[in-house]
Amino acid sequence: MTLLDPALQTLAHPEPFEGLGVRMVFARGEDIYTQDEKADLLYRVISGAVRTTRIMSDGRRQIGDFYFGDDMFGLECGQTHRFAAEALTTCEVLVFKPGAALPGHTGDTRIQAALWEATTQELERSREHLMLLGRHTALERVGVFLLSLSRRMGHGELAMGRQDMADYLGLTIETVSRMLSQLQAEGMVEFFGARRYRLLRPERLRAWADA
Amino acid sequence: MTLLDPALQTLAHPEPFEGLGVRMVFARGEDIYTQDEKADLLYRVISGAVRTTRIMSDGRRQIGDFYFGDDMFGLECGQTHRFAAEALTTCEVLVFKPGAALPGHTGDTRIQAALWEATTQELERSREHLMLLGRHTALERVGVFLLSLSRRMGHGELAMGRQDMADYLGLTIETVSRMLSQLQAEGMVEFFGARRYRLLRPERLRAWADA
DNA sequence: CGACACGTTGATTACGCTCAAAGATCGTGG
DNA sequence: CCACGATCTTTGAGCGTAATCAACGTGTCG
Numbered sequence: 305m306t307l308l309d310p311a312l313q314t315l316a317h318p319e320p321f322e323g324l325g326v327r328m329v330f331a332r333g334e335d336i337y338t339q340d341e342k343a344d345l346l347y348r349v350i351s352g353a354v355r356t357t358r359i360m361s362d363g364r365r366q367i368g369d370f371y372f373g374d375d376m377f378g379l380e381c382g383q384t385h386r387f388a389a390e391a392l393t394t395c396e397v398l399v400f401k402p403g404a405a406l407p408g409h410t411g412d413t414r415i416q417a418a419l420w421e422a423t424t425q426e427l428e429r430s431r432e433h434l435m436l437l438g439r440h441t442a443l444e445r446v447g448v449f450l451l452s453l454s455r456r457m458g459h460g461e462l463a464m465g466r467q468d469m470a471d472y473l474g475l476t477i478e479t480v481s482r483m484l485s486q487l488q489a490e491g492m493v494e495f496f497g498a499r500r501y502r503l504l505r506p507e508r509l510r511a512w513a514d515a
Numbered sequence: 516m517t518l519l520d521p522a523l524q525t526l527a528h529p530e531p532f533e534g535l536g537v538r539m540v541f542a543r544g545e546d547i548y549t550q551d552e553k554a555d556l557l558y559r560v561i562s563g564a565v566r567t568t569r570i571m572s573d574g575r576r577q578i579g580d581f582y583f584g585d586d587m588f589g590l591e592c593g594q595t596h597r598f599a600a601e602a603l604t605t606c607e608v609l610v611f612k613p614g615a616a617l618p619g620h621t622g623d624t625r626i627q628a629a630l631w632e633a634t635t636q637e638l639e640r641s642r643e644h645l646m647l648l649g650r651h652t653a654l655e656r657v658g659v660f661l662l663s664l665s666r667r668m669g670h671g672e673l674a675m676g677r678q679d680m681a682d683y684l685g686l687t688i689e690t691v692s693r694m695l696s697q698l699q700a701e702g703m704v705e706f707f708g709a710r711r712y713r714l715l716r717p718e719r720l721r722a723w724a725d726a
Numbered sequence: 727c728g729a730c731a732c733g734t735t736g737a738t739t740a741c742g743c744t745c746a747a748a749g750a751t752c753g754t755g756g
Numbered sequence: 757c758c759a760c761g762a763t764c765t766t767t768g769a770g771c772g773t774a775a776t777c778a779a780c781g782t783g784t785c786g
Contacts, residue, residue, distance in 0.1 A: 361725060364650040368642060381639035407618030408628025416627075417619025423634055428592035430641040431579060437648035438685035439575040442774060466733065474649035479774055481734055498733060498783075514572060653742065677765065690742055692766055709751070709765060 324415075325400025330391035336378075339388045343380040346402050346419075349373055352395020353463040356387040357471070367472040369429060370464065372457060376422040392463055432513075437474050444512045445473040446483040450493060450501065451509040462499040535626075536611025541602035547589075550599045554591035557613045557630075560584055563606020564674040567598040568682070578683040580640060581675065583668060587633040603674055643724075648685050655723045656684040657694040661704060661712065662720040673710040 327350065330336055336347065339358060347354075349371050356368035356377065368387045371377045377389060407416045432452070436445050449469065454460050462469070470477045487493045492508065495501045503509065538561065541547055547558065550569060558565075560582050567579035567588065579598045582588045588600060616622045618631055643663070647656050660680065665671050673680070681688045698704045703719060706712045714720065 358646060360650065361722075366646050366649040368645065379635065379638070381635040386639070386642065407631040408624055410624060413619055413621060420618040420631075420634075423631075423638065424590065424592040427590070427634065427638045427641060428597070430638060430645060431597065434579065434641060434645055434648060435569060435577050437645060438577040438682075439571065465731095471649075476775060477733080478735085478776080482774090485734075511572075676763095687743060688765080689744085689767085693742090696766075 325398050328397050328399055330395055330397060332391055332394050334391045336389040336391060336397060337385050339385060341385050341388075343378065343383060343385045344401065345378060345399055346376060347378040347389070348376045348398040348400075350396040350398055352397075353392040354389055354395060354397070355392045355464065355468060356389050358387045365471045366474070367468060369426070369433065370453075370468075370472070372463070376419070376426075379419075379423060379426070392468070433472075435513075440512070442473075442475055442479050443483045443486060445475065446480055447487055447492060447509045448513045449473060450487075450503060451506060451513065454501075454503055454506075460501040460503065462501070466498075536609050539608050539610055541606055541608060543602055543605050545602045547600040547602060547608060548596050550596060552596050552599075554589065554594060554596045555612065556589060556610055557587060558589040558600070559587045559609040559611075561607040561609055563608075564603040565600055565606060565608070566603045566675065566679060567600050569598045576682045577685070578679060580637070580644070581664075581679075581683070583674070587630070587637075590630075590634060590637070603679070644683075646724075651723070653684075653686055653690050654694045654697060656686065657691055658698055658703060658720045659724045660684060661698075661714060662717060662724065665712075665714055665717075671712040671714065673712070677709075 325348075330352075336354060337343075337345075351373060354371040354375075354377060356371075357365055358368065359365050369377070370392065378385070380386065402419070405411045405415045405419070407420055436448055440448065446469070449472070450460075453462070457463075464472075466477045466480050469475075470480045473480065475483075484493075484495070488495055492505050493501050493503050536559075541563075547565060548554075548556075562584060565582040565586075565588060567582075568576055569579065570576050580588070581603065589596070591597065613626075613630070616626045616630070618627045647659055651659065657680070660683070661671075664673070668674075675683075677688045677691050680686075681691045684691065686694075695704075695706070699706055703716050704712050704714050
């Protein structure tokens with residue numbers, strides 16, 4: 305991990321976090337924080353992508369979420385991180401200490417509003433993720449994943465490999481691969497190589513995510 | 516649904532919500548709010564139990580969470596409720612309009628702190644729920660569910676039936692029943708009737724929930 | 727160009743679902 | 757208080773989806 309000279313930090317970031325913390329660079333695969341580590345810092349993705357993971361003693365792995373540009377992560381209810389955070393790609397992360405800036409204290413209301421917004425959005429995403437895992441077939445999980453990812457990114461490029469998709473969706477890498485092939489065969493999506501894709505029937509995928 | 520005369524409201528509730536809203540009583544099975552309803556109110560369980568559910572067009576149902584005494588619910592990121600809330604048992608609920616009391620505004624910091632606490636706790640529970648659905652077997656899901664419920668309630672009584680457990684755990688009612696039988700056969704839990712139980716090996720269940 | 731990680735496809739297995747029926751449990755009213 | 761009915765729960769038999777085990781492509785980078 306590399307610490308950038310604060311003096312070099314530009315002001316390219318949206319309020320209200322500029323200048324609040326330290327910018328750090330992580331290499332692909334590097335830990336940003338680990339499971340059971342003390343949780344007293346907050347993080348914001350500047351560039352690149354991050355995943356949070358939890359590994360069970362027998363090796364089963366669950367990905368909690370993926371984070372991209374401007375997403376905040378690292379928020380915990382308790383004292384320690386229940387998931388680890390790892391750099392999915394090389395990434396730049398803004399790290400800062402929330403301290404008394406958390407809601408419920410008398411602090412900068414702009415920061416509190418941003419934290420509140422980020423937290424409720426994360427809760428919302430967590431609930432959608434839950435829906436996907438609880439009552440959807442393998443084909444639906446993979447299709448809805450591609451849809452939500454393309455909506456979030458604005459383009460069709462997977463930042464993660466098949467194993468990460470599988471561990472996010474509660475499937476095996478083989479099943480993910482098969483479902484991607486089936487989605488292609490059914491004309492739902494077109495792939496260019498393993499990671500670039502274009503959705504051909506987003507409205508049908510939206511129906512899968514639905515009510 | 517019944518509206519209690521505010522004059523009759525006692526002050527039996529913890530700060531900071533007392534006197535803030537209206538107390539309402541819902542009968543078992545009654546909707547507190549529905550899917551796609553406008554989300555501008557917050558709720559707090561006074562007594563009884565509540566479930567949030569989402570139903571897909573083909574009838575598949577997912578339970579988002581269960582809420583018991585003093586739990587807050589109804590918080591949404593967007594403008595509408597993505598899940599419905601229903602009374603699991605007859606229950607009393609405190610309903611109030613958060614308005615400018617949300618973090619990020621200049622309002623009562625005690626209320627903001629309580630909202631923040633409730634929200635991060637809900638996020639935490641949502642993540643645990645996610646883990647359960649993603650990478651756990653049917654037996655593990657049912658066992659860990661009994662454990663977490665007993666930790667939350669302080670006693671071993673199920674407020675919900677098998678169908679609700681199934682829809683929370685992403686299983687069928689038959690599988691839930693079979694796993695309960697198996698847990699009993701393995702001496703993990705003892706049942707008195709269909710709803711009262713006692714955990715005999717909580718430490719083993721804790722290991723199932725684990726890292 | 728070669729080596730290695732990553733991804734796809736095939737064959738077989740197993741876990742949980744579906745369909746079906748019997749057994750508990752609970753509320754209600756005689 | 758007991759009998760009845762409705763609802764909920766348990767158990768059984770067979771099936772289907774996704775997991776596992778295995779081999780073959782493909783893409784990427786020194």
